[in-house]
Amino acid sequence: MSFNLKRFLSPGLFLLVLAVWQCLLTPSVFAASVTFYVATNGNDQWSGRLAAPNSDHTDGPLATLDQARKMVQSVDRSSVSEISVQFRNGIYYLPATVDFIQADSGTPNTPVVYENYPGEQPIFTGGVRVQNWTHVSGNKWTANLPPSTVIFENLFYDGQRRLRPRLGGYLGQYLHIAGPVKVSPKDLPNTPLPQNCPITTPDGDFECFDRFYYSPTDLSGGWLNLAAAAVNPCGSPAGNSNLLGDIEMLNFEQFSTSKLRISCIDTAKQIVYLTGTTTYSQANYSQDGFQSGRRYLVENVEDAFTEPGQWFLDHSRQSAWTLSYLAYPGENPNLADVVIPQTAPPLIRTFDLKYVTFRGLAFENDNYTVPASGHPSRELEADIAPIFSVQDSQYITVESTTFRQISGTGLEILSCLPGDPSSNLPPILKAPPAWCASIPADPSTVTTTHNAVKNSIFYDIGALGIRIGDPWVPKETQENIPQFTAVENNVVEGYGRIIPSSFGVGQGMGHDNSYTHNDVYDGYHCAISISEQTTVQPDGLGNFNNTISFNHVYNLMQGIMSDGGSIRIESGNGVFTSPGNKIRNNRIHDVSDASAHFDQGFGYGGNGVYLDNSTGEVDVENNLIYRVSDTAVYTPHGPAPILVGKKVEYNGAEPNVIKNNILAFARKALIGVNFPYADFPNTDNELVPDLVFTVSNNIFFFDRSAASPGTPFHVIGQCTYTSGQPFNTFEVFSSNLYWRMDGTFRTDPDAFFLQTTPDSTSQDEPCGDPNLEPGFWTSYSFSQWKQSPFNEDTGSIVQNPHFAFPFFPIDDYSLVFGSPGAGFVPFDPNEAGRMFPAFIPPPVAPTFLTAPYDPWTDF
Numbered sequence: 001m002s003f004n005l006k007r008f009l010s011p012g013l014f015l016l017v018l019a020v021w022q023c024l025l026t027p028s029v030f031a032a033s034v035t036f037y038v039a040t041n042g043n044d045q046w047s048g049r050l051a052a053p054n055s056d057h058t059d060g061p062l063a064t065l066d067q068a069r070k071m072v073q074s075v076d077r078s079s080v081s082e083i084s085v086q087f088r089n090g091i092y093y094l095p096a097t098v099d100f101i102q103a104d105s106g107t108p109n110t111p112v113v114y115e116n117y118p119g120e121q122p123i124f125t126g127g128v129r130v131q132n133w134t135h136v137s138g139n140k141w142t143a144n145l146p147p148s149t150v151i152f153e154n155l156f157y158d159g160q161r162r163l164r165p166r167l168g169g170y171l172g173q174y175l176h177i178a179g180p181v182k183v184s185p186k187d188l189p190n191t192p193l194p195q196n197c198p199i200t201t202p203d204g205d206f207e208c209f210d211r212f213y214y215s216p217t218d219l220s221g222g223w224l225n226l227a228a229a230a231v232n233p234c235g236s237p238a239g240n241s242n243l244l245g246d247i248e249m250l251n252f253e254q255f256s257t258s259k260l261r262i263s264c265i266d267t268a269k270q271i272v273y274l275t276g277t278t279t280y281s282q283a284n285y286s287q288d289g290f291q292s293g294r295r296y297l298v299e300n301v302e303d304a305f306t307e308p309g310q311w312f313l314d315h316s317r318q319s320a321w322t323l324s325y326l327a328y329p330g331e332n333p334n335l336a337d338v339v340i341p342q343t344a345p346p347l348i349r350t351f352d353l354k355y356v357t358f359r360g361l362a363f364e365n366d367n368y369t370v371p372a373s374g375h376p377s378r379e380l381e382a383d384i385a386p387i388f389s390v391q392d393s394q395y396i397t398v399e400s401t402t403f404r405q406i407s408g409t410g411l412e413i414l415s416c417l418p419g420d421p422s423s424n425l426p427p428i429l430k431a432p433p434a435w436c437a438s439i440p441a442d443p444s445t446v447t448t449t450h451n452a453v454k455n456s457i458f459y460d461i462g463a464l465g466i467r468i469g470d471p472w473v474p475k476e477t478q479e480n481i482p483q484f485t486a487v488e489n490n491v492v493e494g495y496g497r498i499i500p501s502s503f504g505v506g507q508g509m510g511h512d513n514s515y516t517h518n519d520v521y522d523g524y525h526c527a528i529s530i531s532e533q534t535t536v537q538p539d540g541l542g543n544f545n546n547t548i549s550f551n552h553v554y555n556l557m558q559g560i561m562s563d564g565g566s567i568r569i570e571s572g573n574g575v576f577t578s579p580g581n582k583i584r585n586n587r588i589h590d591v592s593d594a595s596a597h598f599d600q601g602f603g604y605g606g607n608g609v610y611l612d613n614s615t616g617e618v619d620v621e622n623n624l625i626y627r628v629s630d631t632a633v634y635t636p637h638g639p640a641p642i643l644v645g646k647k648v649e650y651n652g653a654e655p656n657v658i659k660n661n662i663l664a665f666a667r668k669a670l671i672g673v674n675f676p677y678a679d680f681p682n683t684d685n686e687l688v689p690d691l692v693f694t695v696s697n698n699i700f701f702f703d704r705s706a707a708s709p710g711t712p713f714h715v716i717g718q719c720t721y722t723s724g725q726p727f728n729t730f731e732v733f734s735s736n737l738y739w740r741m742d743g744t745f746r747t748d749p750d751a752f753f754l755q756t757t758p759d760s761t762s763q764d765e766p767c768g769d770p771n772l773e774p775g776f777w778t779s780y781s782f783s784q785w786k787q788s789p790f791n792e793d794t795g796s797i798v799q800n801p802h803f804a805f806p807f808f809p810i811d812d813y814s815l816v817f818g819s820p821g822a823g824f825v826p827f828d829p830n831e832a833g834r835m836f837p838a839f840i841p842p843p844v845a846p847t848f849l850t851a852p853y854d855p856w857t858d859f
Contacts, residue, residue: 033082034075037061037117038068040090051088051117061088065124066098068114073103077110084113087122087361094124094347099437106355108395116360126343126387127156127365127405130323133333139308141333145321149342153300153369154407154462154498155311156339157331160845161405161460161497162311165304166297167219171849174252174295174598178213181271181290182206196277198424199285209277210260212290214270221265223247224302225316233273234264240316245275248370250500252295252599253278254287255563256377257501259370262298276373277426295598297848341367341407345385350393351416351437357397363387368408368462368498376426379471379533380506381499383428384463385435386412390451392440397452404841407498409463411456413482415448416440417475432473446480456490459841462498465520466490469508471533476509478540485513489834492520492527494844500524500560504553508532511578512545519833520553522844524560527553527588530581531570531612543571545580552587552833557629559596559851562603565610565634566591566625569618577616577639583609584621587832589811590855591628597851604630608666611635611656614690618656624813624829626664626701626806627859631672631717633658638676638692655691655732660825662813664701664806665859669717671695675764676719676730689722689730696734697823699801703741706750706779712771714753719767721755721776727790735795737822738782746798750779754790797822808855 036048042061046053048071053060062068068085075083083106106112116122133141155162166172182205183197197208211233225246227239245261249272258278265272280288305312307326314322323340325333345366350356366387375383386409390396396413403410416436423430432439440446448469458465469482487505496502504520507513507530520527528551532543546569553566566588571578588608595603606629609620616639625632639655663670676689704713715738722730738745745751757776759768770777786793801820804812815826853859 032080033084034080036068036071036085037088038063038065038085038092039088040092051086065092065094065114069098069100069104072112077107080110082111082113084115086115086117087120088117089120089122091123091125093128094126094343096343097346097349100348100350100353100356102352102354104356105353108355111355111357113357113359114361115357121360121362123362123364124347125339125363125365126345126347126367127339127341130338130340131334133325133338139327139329141325141327143323143333145323147319149321149340150367151315151369152313152340152342152367154341154367156365156405157325157333158336159405161847162309163847164300165302165307165310165312166299167301167304170307170309171846172297172299174297174849175218176215177290177292177294177296178215178270179290179292181208181211181213183208199280199282201285207285207289209280209289210274211271214272216270219265219272219298221267225300226262226265228264232264234266234271236264242316242318245372247301248299249274250297250299251278251290252561253289253291253377255501256288257499257561258375258377259499260374261370261372274374276371276428277376279376279378279426279429281424293601339365339405341365343367345387345408346389346435348388349391349435349437350389350396351391353390353393353396355395357399358401359397359399360401362402362404364403364405366407371428373426373428375499376429377499377501378425378429379531380467380508381409381463381502382433382470382508384408384499385433386410386467388412389414389435391416391437392446392448393451394447395450397454398456399452399454401456403456403458403465404460406461409467409502410458410461410465411453412467413448413451413485414467414469415446415476415480415482417443417446417473417480420473443475443480444477448480448482450484451482452486452488453490454486454488455838457839457841458490458495459493460497460844461492461495461502463496463502464504464506465492465495466505468506468513469510471508471531472538476538478511482507482510483512485510487513487515487518489517490519491834491837491841492518492523493841494522496524497844497847500848503527503529505529506531507543507546509538509543510546511541511543514547514549515551516547516549517833517835518551519837520551521555523556524558524848525556526564526568526610527551527556527566529565529568531568535573535575537576542576542578543569543581544578546571547582547584548586549582549584550586550832554588554590555852556591557593557606557852559592559594559598559853560848562594562599563605564593565605565607565612566628567608568610568612569615570612571618572614572616572639574614574640577614579617581617582619582621583623584619585827585832586623587829588623588625589627590852592852593629596629596853596858598849606630607634608632608663609634613637614640616640616656617654619659620656620661621659622827623661624832625661625666626811626813627808627853627855628666629853630667631669632663632666633661633670633693634672634674634718635692636674638673638690640690656693658693658695658698660697660827662699662701662829664813665703667704667711667713667853667859669714670700670702671715671731672717673731674718675767677766688725691729692731694732695736697825698736699820699824700736700738701801701803701806702739705740705748706753706770714770716752719755719764720753721758721767723758723766727754728792733793733796735823736793737801737820737824738796738798739800743800746782749781751782752780752785753777754780795822
């Protein structure tokens with residue numbers, strides 16, 4: 001007789017009992033997660049399923065990351081809920097790149113995680129420790145290096161970056177270029193144009209980008225480790241072939257810093273020849289290359305090996321290299337951790353990988369070195385490899401991970417696409433990155449999406465902290481560029497330590513990416529920059545729908561670089577405008593361009609928000625910007641219009657919106673447009689300005705005026721010439737609050753300056769400089785500014801906003817009495833930056849002479 005359970009149970013209860021019974025009888029589809037362990041005392045012949053070796057040492061953890069990766073490949077993804085690899089405490093040397101490929105992927109239901117063992121810190125390094133030092137005399141120590149050693153250009157002493165000998169002291173002395181070398185066509189009747197002299201100047205000469213004139217008081221040329229090739233342009237005798245290019249120079253250009261190797265020095269003509277060129281283009285030749293008066297440094301000169309903390313590698317012999325170090329008082333390198341990078345980046349590379357997380361790890365000491373032809377600096381320093389490269393991958397998360405003591409770039413998320421051999425760039429920049437694992441024949445198959453960098457720490461970085469994408473190549477489409485990337489809650493500190501023009505976080509082509517709640521500081525150029533480098537319409541909408549929000553960025557440029565913005569977006573040109581980009585709720589302060597000290601004749605551009613070139617439709621809202629050396633919110637041009645006669649038609653492109661910000665204590669201006677005529681003249685060949693900004697509900701707080709000594713200040717700066725058009729067709733102001741601390745702005749007859757006459761004497765004709773050509777300008781009071789013919793600032797007021805204490809070092813911009821009017825909606829600037837930072841990295845020593853403005857007195 002059979003027992004019928006259904007007779008005794010309700011239908012619903014019967015189904016529940018049946019489901020439970022089936023679960024008990026049927027093997028589970030998803031077992032508990034599978035975990036492998038790796039330890040420095042492990043063995044790759046073991047199972048890896050034990051966290052420590054067993055008592056008889058027959059089983060235990062694995063020894064290497066690569067073997068763990070292979071073990072993960074062997075697990076059936078359909079049978080487990082997660083696969084994890086946990087690394088025990090210790091240092092893991094990676095002698096070569098570890099590749100993660102498609103077979104290493106997880107799935108949406110079974111992610112793969114590589115992480116630290118709870119409470120422990122595994123470190124992955126490309127560096128080796130130098131031991132067995134010999135004390136020579138005084139503070140000099142030497143060590144003989146193994147025959148397997150490869151060339152390195154960085155050294156770390158107990159975790160601190162130490163420098164090679166430079167001319168002029170430990171940090172080096174800035175020398176100044178005497179002028180560029182030009183070749184006249186009349187000198188070339190029967191000979192071809194010299195190589196690397198491709199640019200035609202206005203006077204018809206050809207400018208060279210691999211050589212420059214030097215001042216004879218700066219260089220001697222007779223250095224011990226300066227070696228010329230057998231055939232060289234200086235006519236010098238051949239030197240030691242092991243030392244070719246051993247001495248390097250760092251060239252401070254307008255926006256970039258090329259690092260090049262010295263080939264030879266012609267002391268008769270006072271010309272330095274390099275082994276390669278800087279970046280150059282016909283359109284910007286006067287910004288690149290070797291312009292008269294610009295700075296440069298000379299590094300790795302054996303004769304300058306005199307300062308404590310310096311090191312020098314003698315590799316004049318084919319083997320038996322000697323490393324020398326000059327110790328600080330009390331230092332003994334035999335008792336220290338002296339590390340030299342040896343593994344070329346990247347140390348970690350993913351290609352076509354999906355659903356993998358790297359958590360709680362540390363990466364350090366990659367061996368980036370300047371190529372034989374040099375490093376021609378370009379936007380994003382795209383030829384400098386990262387220590388960790390995520391290529392053509394999806395749903396990759398790098399979380400709670402540390403990147404430090406980096407020779408090149410920290411982390412990169414990249415679509416590997418064919419290069420642009422037709423471009424006017426040095427050869428090293430025409431091809432795709434040399435470290436790309438593969439270049440797909442069909443670029444439409446590339447997908448780089450939904451990757452994330454979270455809660456991580458980047459400090460002491462040679463170039464960029466984080467790089468997303470590249471500037472632009474023709475094969476990029478809206479579908480294959482990096483998209484839906486999240487960079488959240490990270491700290492990037494001490495970046496650009498080798499290439500000072502590097503950004504803290506830099507994005508090339510990409511869309512729908514977010515950069516939020518990051519701390520980016522102590523860098524020599526932009527903190528966060530999104531940019532494209534194309535003059536044509538890209539496939540799709542270019543850089544669109546990117547959001548930069550709630551970041552705290554500060555202590556930038558430091559008197560070293562020019563032409564920068566703390567937060568920068570370039571997302572348009574003369575033929576298109578990318579929509580949907582946002583800069584919101586950021587805190588930006590203490591920015592000092594090179595005008596602070598080193599380049600008083602050239603320095604400029606220490607801006608807060610920088611909307612570069614023909615950028616439009618950016619929403620700049622709820623930001624606090626203060627103590628910047630140039631302009632709080634700046635753009636060169638504004639969105640590109642289409643002009644029909646004298647009518648401006650924007651074809652859907654709208655101006656940038658500057659709304660509900662606090663802009664304070666900028667040295668030159670609070671709002672500025674450099675040249676609003678960049679794109680098209682109308683059919684009458686008259687210039688009509690772009691509609692650049694709508695400016696509303698902001699608080700403008702300042703203590704300077706047009707009469708300020710040293711650097712005159714204008715609320716609205718740069719070009720205000722409108723070719724006879726109403727000013728509100730150029731910039732529209734409404735419902736703003738103005739307050740100058742002396743309380744006299746309301747009655748100041750010079751509150752606003754407008755250029756009424758074109759200036760044919762200016763390099764930016766028709767725009768002029770009110771400080772140099774005052775006769776072209778007319779000043780107006782606040783009340784005149786609001787009346788016809790300007791009709792600006794309807795609803796605006798002059799009133800003290802009553803900040804709590806908006807002065808250094810307190811910097812409290814909270815509003816004591818709430819909204820001060822003019823439609824301003826209070827926001828909390830303290831929400832910017834990392835949320836609940838678990839770790840604050842140590843200070844990073846400078847690698848160049850810095851001279852920031854004094855926050856007490858200079859703003």
